[in-house]
Amino acid sequence: MRSDTGPLTRVLAGAIATTVLLGGCESLDDPERTLPRTDLVNDLAGRLEAAAGLAYSAEYALPGGGRGTISQTPGPRRAAYRYPGGMTMVGADALARCVTSGPRPTCTLDPPPGPTEPPPATALAAASRAGLVTPPVVISLLTATALDQDAVVEQRDTTVAGRHGSCVAVRQLANAATAAFKACVTSDGVLGSFTGVLDGRPRETALSSYRAGVDGGAFDLPAGAEVRDRRPGGR
Known part of the structure; x- marks a missing residue:
């Protein structure tokens, strides 16, 4: 493996505490107890979903x-994903x-998903193509x-951007957007990192900084953007 001391590699470097092949694995919260594979991945998915109740950047x-940002608030419930060449809100x-990659930013407004619905996959595809893999993905x-009985899952603990994270490495995954991936989720449910192949291309996202709260302009559309409003009654 080649040596790489770039920013992304340094961010991903962590103090790995355990690696366990599942079957059974150490619980994320109780080292004396084991979690089956399904419970482990459901626990991490549940953490990410519960983090929708946090305000953070x-x-x-x-x-x-490249650099990407995720900003969100629970009330009103909003999430903004900014990445090289674009933004999804x-x-x-x-x-x-x-x-945002052209001479003038352009934005398309569509009706929002329901309050309990995730954003459509197509809405987050541009972020993934730019390298920012989002929590809904x-x-x-x-x-x-969790639904694939043939998937092989390994667990490890790590530290990402100074925050403890629980990680899984998944392979032999069928009927999904990728056959193998690695993902880490912090204790409070923030996406710590993702490595995998999506749409036939390798993707890598790693948390570099986190703070509670959101700047006032986090959900503003790019300045001077040409806006196409496709909502009912829009223009």
Whole structure:
């Protein structure tokens, strides 16, 4: 393996405490108890889902020196994903998809998903293509793992951006967006890292910083954007 001391590699480097092949594995909370494979991946998916109740801003290191951010608030429930070349924002009033790589930013507004529905996969595809793999994408992969009896799962603990994380490495996964991936989730449910192949291309996302709370402009559309409103009554 080649030596790589770039920012993404440094972010991913952590103090790995355990690696256990499941079957049975150490509980995420109780080292004296074991969790079956299904319970383990469901626990991590549940952490990510529960984190929708947190207000936070997280910055991620992406391949090639890129940078992505995730900002969200629970009330009103909103999430903004910013990545090289674009932005996706999911709010109570609209699902916004913006392209910022041209001479003038352009945004398309569609009706939002229901309050308990995840964003459609197509809405998050641009983020994934830019290297920012989002929590809803990881939740769907963890759910597929729980349903796949042939999937092989390994667990480890690590530290990402100074925060404890529980990680899984999954392989032989069928009927999902990827056949193998690695994902880490922090104790409070924030996505710590993801490595895998999506849409035929390798993707790598690693948490570099986290803070509670969100800046006032986190959910603003790019300045000067041309907006196409496809919501009922929109123009």
